[in-house]
Amino acid sequence: MALSGKVALVTGAAQGLGKGFSGILLKNGAKVALLDIDETVGKSAKADFDKEYGKDCTTFLTCDVTSDEQLKDAFQKTIERFGRIDIVSNNAGTVNEIYWKKMIEINLNAVIRGTFLALQHMKKDTGGEGGVIVNTASMAGLGPVRNSPVYTATKHGVVGFTRAVALASGLSGYGVRVNALCPGLVKTPLIDNLTNEMYGRFAHLSHFTDELKAGIIEVPVVAEKFLQLVTDESNNGAVMKITGDGATYMNFKDVLKNPLP
Ligand SMILES: NC(=O)c1ccc[n+]([C@@H]2O[C@H](COP(=O)([O-])OP(=O)(O)OC[C@H]3O[C@@H](n4cnc5c(N)ncnc54)[C@H](O)[C@@H]3O)[C@@H](O)[C@H]2O)c1
Numbered sequence: 001m002a003l004s005g006k007v008a009l010v011t012g013a014a015q016g017l018g019k020g021f022s023g024i025l026l027k028n029g030a031k032v033a034l035l036d037i038d039e040t041v042g043k044s045a046k047a048d049f050d051k052e053y054g055k056d057c058t059t060f061l062t063c064d065v066t067s068d069e070q071l072k073d074a075f076q077k078t079i080e081r082f083g084r085i086d087i088v089s090n091n092a093g094t095v096n097e098i099y100w101k102k103m104i105e106i107n108l109n110a111v112i113r114g115t116f117l118a119l120q121h122m123k124k125d126t127g128g129e130g131g132v133i134v135n136t137a138s139m140a141g142l143g144p145v146r147n148s149p150v151y152t153a154t155k156h157g158v159v160g161f162t163r164a165v166a167l168a169s170g171l172s173g174y175g176v177r178v179n180a181l182c183p184g185l186v187k188t189p190l191i192d193n194l195t196n197e198m199y200g201r202f203a204h205l206s207h208f209t210d211e212l213k214a215g216i217i218e219v220p221v222v223a224e225k226f227l228q229l230v231t232d233e234s235n236n237g238a239v240m241k242i243t244g245d246g247a248t249y250m251n252f253k254d255v256l257k258n259p260l261p
Contacts, residue, residue, distance in 0.1 A: 001132065001231045004029035007082040009075065011035045011065050011114060012092030014042040016188030017136060020219035021226050022088050026053045028227065030087065034076040034120055035063040035071075037092070065092045066102075066111035075117050084129070087230055090117035091136040093154075095190060098199035100150040103111060107154035108161075111135050115165055115178065123174035130175025134229050135162045137180045142241060142250065147205035155182075166237030177236040179229040182250075183222050184243045185212045215244040 008025045012018035014036035022032045025157050026049060035050075036042040039062045045058040059081045063074040078085055088160055090111040120132035141146065141155030162180040169176045185191060191213075196206040225247045229235055239250040 001233055003087075004232070006030045006086040007047075007078065007084050008087035009033045009035065009078050009085055009118075011063070011071075011110070013089075014045045015039050016190055017183075017186060017219060017222060017226075018089065018091045019064045020223040021091060022058070022140075024220075024223040024227050025087065025230070026057055031056075031082050032058050033074065033081065033085075033086045034058055034059075034060045035065070035074050035092075037062070037064045057154060057195055065090075065114065066105040068113065071110070071113055071117060075121055079121070080120070085118070085121050086131040088114060088122075088133045089136070089226070090114035090118075090133065093136060093190075095148060095151050095194065096122065096198050097148055097150055097202060098110040098198065099100075100200070104154055107151070108157040111158050111159060112145070112206070115161070119165075119169065119174060119176055122176050123169070124176075125170075125173060128175070131177075131182075132230050133176065133178045134178045134226060135178070137162070137182045137239070139182050139184045139241065139243070141180070141182050142239075146208050147202045149202070157238070163237045163239065170236055177233070178233050179238040179240070181222070181226055181229060182241045183238060184215065184217055185209070186219060186222055188219060191216070211256050217242060217244055 008030050010018050010022045013022045013034035040113050042060045049058045061074045063070045093107045118133045122128040124130050137158040140152045140154040140185040141159035146151045196203045199206050225242050241248050
């Protein structure tokens with residue numbers, strides 16, 4: 001998939017991974033709608049991109065992904081501004097085991113909301129032109145994180161949802177691929193601002209995250225792999241694990257061939 005002339009919508013785009021994904025899409029010729037709940041940091045990200053790519057390549061939209069209305073409105077505004085949507089990155093996320101219901105809203109429910117809106121806009125059977133969705137999961141979507149059981153649940157949810165909806169999209173002839181990205185620990189503001197308290201009742205186990213910091217990954221490394229999931233048209237239902245040693249596709253192939261009825 002060539003990105004020149006394509007339009008992307010990225011949630012949680014103000015900083016961290018979302019900013020990295022937006023940057024690599026812009027570098028490869030796409031236009032990007034930058035969505036984030038944090039207006040100050042979001043506008044600053046847009047100003048950074050303006051300097052490199054010009055003002056017309058991005059738009060910043062203040063949006064809380066947990067709101068049906070705000071996310072729907074942001075999709076609509078992206079279409080009004082750029083005329084189409086081809087790529088959606090459901091990336092906004094948080095770690096907070098104290099406000100765990102809110103975390104489920106952001107990390108899982110909003111990914112489902114964003115995927116359904118993306119399908120609605122891009123699927124071929126209702127006049128769309130097809131496209132690709134990349135959902136940001138985590139290594140916590142592939143195995144247990146000892147101090148963060150609810151975060152683990154949300155990311156397992158993203159992986160399972162992505163694989164199932166990818167099959168459903170394929171079987172329905174939507175022309176929309178859906179993939180998931182599972183990075184290990186990445187150097188972003190999320191990790192820089194983690195406090196022991198955020199682990200709630202398991203704050204005494206916070207040192208397990210500190211131990212992982214030795215192998216922390218840089219954002220551009222993950223952004224390159226994100227780009228692969230966007231552009232490689234042979235990927236649908238792909239779940240890519242990224243560690244300091246590189247990226248591998250999880251081998252779910254047999255399950256994909258024989259899905260449950
Ligand atoms: N950093 C890591 O180690 C790591 C590893 C694996 C997966 N992830 C996942 O990657 C994604 C991005 O994480 P990051 O590390 O870049 O985090 P970050 O905190 O650096 O950036 C996340 C962005 O999402 C925005 N956001 C939060 N809640 C929102 C909401 N309700 N509506 C809209 N925007 C909202 C924040 O304002 C922020 O700009 C998350 O889904 C996270 O779970 C992160």
